[in-house]
Amino acid sequence: MKGIELHQLTKHYRQGAATVRALEGVDLRIESGEFTSIVGRSGSGKTTLLDLAGLLMRPTSGKIVIDGVDTGSLSDRRRADLRGRRIGFVFQEYNLLATLNVVENVLLPLRYTAGDLRQGRERAARLLKAVGLADRTAHRPGQLSGGQQQRVAIARALINRPALVLADEPTGAVDSETSAQLMMLMRELNRDEGVTFVFVTHDLELAAQTDRVIQLRDGRVLSDQPASRFAESAA
Numbered sequence: 059m060k061g062i063e064l065h066q067l068t069k070h071y072r073q074g075a076a077t078v079r080a081l082e083g084v085d086l087r088i089e090s091g092e093f094t095s096i097v098g099r100s101g102s103g104k105t106t107l108l109d110l111a112g113l114l115m116r117p118t119s120g121k122i123v124i125d126g127v128d129t130g131s132l133s134d135r136r137r138a139d140l141r142g143r144r145i146g147f148v149f150q151e152y153n154l155l156a157t158l159n160v161v162e163n164v165l166l167p168l169r170y171t172a173g174d175l176r177q178g179r180e181r182a183a184r185l186l187k188a189v190g191l192a193d194r195t196a197h198r199p200g201q202l203s204g205g206q207q208q209r210v211a212i213a214r215a216l217i218n219r220p221a222l223v224l225a226d227e228p229t230g231a232v233d234s235e236t237s238a239q240l241m242m243l244m245r246e247l248n249r250d251e252g253v254t255f256v257f258v259t260h261d262l263e264l265a266a267q268t269d270r271v272i273q274l275r276d277g278r279v280l281s282d283q284p285a286s287r288f289a290e291s292a293a
Contacts, residue, residue: 067120080106095265098274146215150227185213205236
């Protein structure tokens with residue numbers, strides 16, 4: 059992957075009679091293989107930035123380039139195809155389907171991208187072993203703890219071998235011990251599979267465990283620095 063570039067990215071939307079200026083002229087580049095966090099107060103534009111980078115919405119203005127492709131010129135169908143094949147998502151609330159078991163939830167993205175289900179099952183087995191759930195494959199989400207459900211969500215995000223994983227508060231709904239385990243797992247996947255991770259988080263301790271911290275305020279980039287320097291400034 060060549061990385062992701064955001065050029066003068068702006069997102070405005072209507073909320074009743076008011077115009078919400080969620081992002082204002084954001085310029086960023088995330089290189090392949092980075093392990094990056096995005097922090098800021100509620101309303102600073104973090105989730106909007108993640109949704110735009112993941113092609114879940116279109117910007118009001120500006121440009122999003124993923125793997126060298128200017129996504130603004132793509133049709134909705136081609137955007138969905140690029141999103142399905144190159145980008146994985148991890149959400150705070152897991153978003154697992156209650157009627158499917160663990161393996162079926164992990165395989166779900168392949169059904170939208172016409173992936174090879176036989177090879178997918180082999181990869182799902184390897185991923186579930188990697189996340190410590192090899193003995194839970196037949197369980198349904200309601201039979202799992204919150205941390206286990208998030209591990210399933212991480213495996214699902216990786217099933218299509220995405221180059222980029224976008225995670226919105228991935229540890230926000232679990233305890234501190236499980237949070238540490240999940241971060242260790244994602245760091246290993248970043249190192250061993252070369253997956254680029256971008257996290258949105260309110261947790262400054264979690265952000266300090268990444269390599270780079272991008273801080274937003276009022277829809278703009280307030281700072282962009284190595285995590286070690288950010289931790290010193292936040293202390």
